Amino acid sequence: MSKTRTATSKAGGTHSEAVRAPSLWLMVLSVIAFVILIALGVWQIERRAWKLALIDRVEQRVHAPAQPIPSPASWSAISAANDEYRHVSVSGRFLHDRETLVQAVTEEGPGYWVLTPLKRDDGTLVLINRGFVPSDRRDPSMRRDGNPDGQVEITGLLRMTEPKGGFLRNNVPQHNRWYSRDVAAITAARGLHDVAPFFVDADAGSQIAGGPIGGLTVIRFPNNHLIYALTWFALAFMLAGRFFVTFGGGLFRRKRFVQEPAGGSDAAARRTGSDAGTIVEPT
Known part of the structure; x- marks a missing residue:
């Protein structure tokens, strides 16, 4: 108009x-x-307010005294919001013949995380990320001194499973190629039972001479x-x-x-x- x-x-x-x-x-x-x-x-x-609250919660969990891992009765209720990065402790014996190497890039360079089942006294298993090894030490025979046979106590951070894959690549269990710490897939590939649905990142205090390098967990929450x-x-x-x-x-x-x-x-x-x-x- x-x-x-x-x-x-x-x-x-x-x-x-x-x-x-x-x-x-x-x-x-x-x-x-x-x-x-x-x-x-x-x-x-x-979102910023939520992220700041999350960072504060995680900081409190990481620096709190280590507590025993949740009991099997409560495993089904474990969640990232309520439990991830809790400072926990667990004891048992490593099943070194069932370890799994997961590709990793850390401050130490490229290599692998060593995930080893830990059998507890009650028969249940917990996957322990013992730490990092470079590519030239991926063969267990090169680090036998760092693989204890007896009872050990591990402290570290409770972590949630990482399903499917990582680095834009999917896990290939049939070829033993792992790009993420997928608890369910790893336990199925290794024929394990009664396994916790989470894993534990071992801290530097749990590191054994000659074994993987522990305490390399990176906690970073982008806040833009x-x-x-x-x-x-x-x-x-x-x-x-x-x-x-x-x-x-x-x-x-x-x-x-x-x-x-x-x-x-x-x-x-x-x-x-x-x-x-x-x-x-x-x-």
Whole structure:
């Protein structure tokens, strides 16, 4: 929809100016986009608060005194939210002939995690990530001195199973190629039973001379939510500014003085001066 205003200059010339009203659909889409951007910013603020609370909980668990691992009766209730990274202890005997090597990249370089079942006195098993070995020590015969036969006590962090795979690759149990610490798949491939649904990352205090290097657990939670929130809010206010520039003239147009053509039918009656104009309100 448009309207035309006709004006006369002192020299007596006339010209027409067309003013178009803002597109209703464009206005609606702009408002919707603004609301979505603000909502995304608020969501990132909420995510940041959640992440900070998670980091605080994990810090408390990691530095708490070691507690015995959960009993088998409670294994079905174990969850990442409530239990991962708990500082735990467990004792038993290693089943070194059932160990599994999982590809890893650590501060020590590329190599393998050594996951070994630990048989407890009650007959249940817990997979222990004993630590890291470089590729040239993957053969158990090269680290026999670090494989104790008797009763051991392990302290470390409770970790949740890592199903399917890692490094963008899937585990291949039939070829003994492992890229993640998938407890269910490893226990099935090794013919184990009564195994805890989690594993334990052994700490440096559980390291045995000549054995894998323990205590290399990396605890890192990326927290870029504030940057994301500021980005969404900035985009929202940029959109609002553009909206005002584009539509502000049409939405907030003031009354204007418009010159009537010289010699108009009622011009003489309304004039108060030689070249006074008629007040016309835009509709």
